[in-house]
Amino acid sequence: MINKKAEFNFALLFAIILGAAILILAIYGVMKISNTQRYTTDSEIAKKITIITDPLQAGFSEGKFGKITFNQETKINNICFDGGIGRQDISVSTKSGVGDEWQNPGAATSIYNKYIFSDEQENGKEFYVFSKPFYLPYKITDLIFLTSKNYCFIEPPTEIEDEIISLAITNVQVSTKGSVNCSSDALKVCFGGVGDCDIKIYGSCVNDCETAFDQGYVEKDGDKLEFIGNLMYAAVFSDKYVYDCNIKRLMYRTGKITEVLAGKADLMNSRGCNTNLWPDLVLYSSLASSASQADLVDLNNVAKDLDRKNNLELCRVW
């Protein structure tokens, strides 16, 4: 009788230990698979973001706007690398109810031919993406702005107000005298330094400009970001690190495009469609390639001069 009880207890103990081991192993396996699944999904989302932003590039329009909505809270990391053409590594991590709330981000997708202006890390369920072309003096690229925050532009110049309204950018409110009050969660953006705002834009353009805000600087979080043209939006919607890095990439690209145009001028000259712009283009290319944020305004003046010269040519290069 005693022996039988011992046999039963040993068999039961053996089954319990092994069963528990299998159960722990199974739970561990499920957790691992779940983490791998999240990593895969996050990596796919990062790749999809780069594809989604393709049709959102302005192209030949004045701008485009779109919205990316996720089912759960999502972090988009935008790590920028300058030096030559440079790149931006976009990675995503999604919030989950299983395991760690925030896991390490999925595999990053490297983007070499786009300029995405955002904070280094954007959080939210809804992300607003819009793009504007960038000219210096010819088209360089489409600037892409990605943000999850709400903004309120207080009494902007008519041209900027029209741009925002025509693009129907839903996360940017426009507050003019006697209309629309800013919502409480919106970051206030003031023009000309008037008023108590989170972001202040100062315009300094006096000659050959549509508005004073064709060039100037943006003050935010104690930083001063110089801008020209549509880079004003870039300075508002991105942090200093991403802005500075993308400006260096943009300037290098400007230099490279100018090299192509210098080559084009050379070919046009060789078939009798003469242009005198070649030396100017070569000089401008070397100036642009090494320019940084501080050189933007000076470079803009050189670009305007180059554009004037091109317009005087019979065989225009652009």
Place this chain on the structure above:
Amino acid sequence: MKNNKAQFKIQQMAFMILAVFLFFILIGLGFLSFQTKSLQGNYQQLQMDQAISSLQVLTDMPELSCGYLCLDEDKLRVMSRKSEQYAQFWPVASIKVYKVYPAFDSLIKCPTANCNYFEIYDSNQQNTQEYSTYISLCKRVKEQDNIYDKCEIGKLVVGVKIKQTE
């Protein structure tokens, strides 16, 4: 006798537990295989989506473009000599531009006389699938004091990697 019976029972239970364990491992392997296939499928789909959207992006790029769905022949000549410098820049595995009219029998790579195609970039990937769109291929010319854009019909062909070669 009693000892033998007890050992047999323990063995029976151990085998049973092992069988259950192996069963779950097999299910797990099946799931992993399904996941891998699905991942490869998603990768192909994303590559294809990117190639198709890249057609529009490339025709808008100032390095190549002369307007809406228009590529500048002079820029193509310059860019075809710079393919090394732009290697990582392009979002696709290859970019070629063909003149489609007049029809040709053999391919002659530009820049040479009577050439009919430009190779802007080729990453030398073995397994690629090609997607194309028709474009205008223009260059600015001066003829008898008239300056105008002389255009031909062209085809932009981009290749996308369909399988990892590594």
